[in-house]
Amino acid sequence: MEKREETCTELFQFGEESEFQSLMSVVPPPETGNSFTALLELPPNQAVMLLHSPEETAPDNFTSPEFLETPNSILPNSSPNNFSLVKQEPVDSDSVHNSSPNMSDPVISKSTKRKERGKNVKSAAKKSKSVANETDGDKLPYVHVRARRGQATDSHSIAERARREKINARMKLLQELVPGCSKITGTAMVLDEIINHVQSLQRQVEFLSMRLAALHPNIDINLDNIISAESGSLMDGNGNFTGMVSPPLSNQIWQPDGLTPQPLWGVEEMNPNFITPENSLLSYDSSRSSVSLHTNQLKMEL
Amino acid sequence: MKVHTSSKLRKEFIKKWVKGLQICCSLKKNMDILERKKKIKLCADIALASTKNETTLWSIALISDAKKDDENKILVDNLLGPESRFKPRMTNRQMIACHKRVRSKKILKKSRHVCQKMKKMGPPKSNLAAYIAKTLVKRRTQVLKRLVPGGESMDEFSLIKEALDYVLSLRIQVDVMRTLANANEVLNQSDSKIID
Numbered sequence: 070m071e072k073r074e075e076t077c078t079e080l081f082q083f084g085e086e087s088e089f090q091s092l093m094s095v096v097p098p099p100e101t102g103n104s105f106t107a108l109l110e111l112p113p114n115q116a117v118m119l120l121h122s123p124e125e126t127a128p129d130n131f132t133s134p135e136f137l138e139t140p141n142s143i144l145p146n147s148s149p150n151n152f153s154l155v156k157q158e159p160v161d162s163d164s165v166h167n168s169s170p171n172m173s174d175p176v177i178s179k180s181t182k183r184k185e186r187g188k189n190v191k192s193a194a195k196k197s198k199s200v201a202n203e204t205d206g207d208k209l210p211y212v213h214v215r216a217r218r219g220q221a222t223d224s225h226s227i228a229e230r231a232r233r234e235k236i237n238a239r240m241k242l243l244q245e246l247v248p249g250c251s252k253i254t255g256t257a258m259v260l261d262e263i264i265n266h267v268q269s270l271q272r273q274v275e276f277l278s279m280r281l282a283a284l285h286p287n288i289d290i291n292l293d294n295i296i297s298a299e300s301g302s303l304m305d306g307n308g309n310f311t312g313m314v315s316p317p318l319s320n321q322i323w324q325p326d327g328l329t330p331q332p333l334w335g336v337e338e339m340n341p342n343f344i345t346p347e348n349s350l351l352s353y354d355s356s357r358s359s360v361s362l363h364t365n366q367l368k369m370e371l
Numbered sequence: 372m373k374v375h376t377s378s379k380l381r382k383e384f385i386k387k388w389v390k391g392l393q394i395c396c397s398l399k400k401n402m403d404i405l406e407r408k409k410k411i412k413l414c415a416d417i418a419l420a421s422t423k424n425e426t427t428l429w430s431i432a433l434i435s436d437a438k439k440d441d442e443n444k445i446l447v448d449n450l451l452g453p454e455s456r457f458k459p460r461m462t463n464r465q466m467i468a469c470h471k472r473v474r475s476k477k478i479l480k481k482s483r484h485v486c487q488k489m490k491k492m493g494p495p496k497s498n499l500a501a502y503i504a505k506t507l508v509k510r511r512t513q514v515l516k517r518l519v520p521g522g523e524s525m526d527e528f529s530l531i532k533e534a535l536d537y538v539l540s541l542r543i544q545v546d547v548m549r550t551l552a553n554a555n556e557v558l559n560q561s562d563s564k565i566i567d
Binding site: 236239257270274280283 | 404405408409412415504507512515518519527528531532534535537538539541542544549551552555556559
């Protein structure tokens with residue numbers, strides 16, 4: 070009896086103490102020795118209220134058998150009785166969230182049974198919010214997901230769906246970042262764009278380092294160069310260096326690049342600019358046949 | 372707000388990059404153009420990764436990759452400075468073991484899923500469109516994993532976040548390098564004009 074009390078207190082550390090005391094009086098003697106059966110046989114209202122935020126509506130009984138086995142097997146390090154809820158924002162504590170899809174199975178199975186009772190299964194109430202008072206960080210997080218109306222209530226598919234939702238949320242962020250992606254629907258196309266973008270950025274780094282190598286016979290870059298560059302365009306958002314270059318310097322090659330503000334990472338716009346630097350490279354270092362070969366390769370790539 | 376943080380990042384990146392280049396210069400004189408290019412790129416990459424202060428997986432992977440090369444190791448250590456508490460996350464052997472473990476787990480998972488699918492699905496590929504979509508996405512995630520440094524040992528979820536971060540940093544890198552290159556070219560041209 071005392072052992073069960075202890076485990077229950079550990080379970081509901083973040084809950085109300087008074088509520089918990091009332092629970093203890095109601096708990097019937099468990100059939101098995103497993104500590105979670107105590108939880109399972111609790112009257113639905115009080116038990117789930119302890120586990121979820123107060124905004125949640127009336128809970129249901131959860132009698133999932135999976136709940137018994139999985140926590141003990143999944144949580145090798147921490148005590149199986151400790152778990153806490155986490156906030157829904159995926160951007161913080163990523164390492165924690167990476168483990169959460171595994172851990173959420175038992176809790177998700179709870180919510181499946183809740184759905185079956187048919188209470189408030191609007192799609193709006195999809196994910197619960199976290200409890201305000203979270204306990205210390207070594208407790209593993211659980212993500213509560215409510216099954217939607219008319220969808221499979223299999224715990225695996227719910228976990229799968231939660232994972233997919235997280236991934237889709239992140240993909241949306243990526244879509245906003247990469248230009249031209251917001252109109253595309255479908256994960257594959259968005260991924261395609263992202264890959265192209267990353268590849269083009271990496272290639273640009275290669276080209277630029279080649280250019281800089283050609284410019285400086287010794288790679289010690291002048292400090293006054295740096296200072297003037299720093300004070301000028303390097304602090305700007307785009308490559309606009311009107312701050313440091315006097316406008317009368319008519320430089321046909323760099324005009325589209327520098328003087329007109331353009332989205333720097335539009336791939337189509339970059340390509341014509343890259344062919345001209347290779348020409349200037351050749352003029353600088355025409356004696357090196359390897360360089361010309363290299364630039365020809367680059368041109369062919371483009 | 373964004374501009375402030377990015378300009379701060381840029382300054383940090385420039386400082387570290389120039390410092391790295393100076394170290395390179397002192398270590399070896401008279402490099403040919405391809406060597407110079409490699410060093411420039413290497414210093415830029417390391418500087419970029421170090422601005423993250425090991426908060427992201429890709430930066431850690433980038434630095435540990437750079438350290439694998441013996442000749443680069445000295446450079447990296449000097450660049451990161453004595454105050455850097457960075458240690459290679461794992462030795463080569465550990466990394467290979469980790470990869471093997473990850474791969475074998477994936478194979479197991481895959482075979483289990485395939486078995487389950489075979490049991491569930493009566494007519495195979497009745498949902499052809501979804502199947503095609505899934506394979507497309509899988510292929511692309513594989514490609515993305517290869518692109519982002521350290522991507523192979525990431526799961527899909529963190530891969531996307533790392534890719535996001537990597538794209539942002541790459542943009543800064545490209546921006547800085549381009550403005551520097553442009554500025555230098557312009558100055559050189561103006562110098563040559565004056566001489567002529």
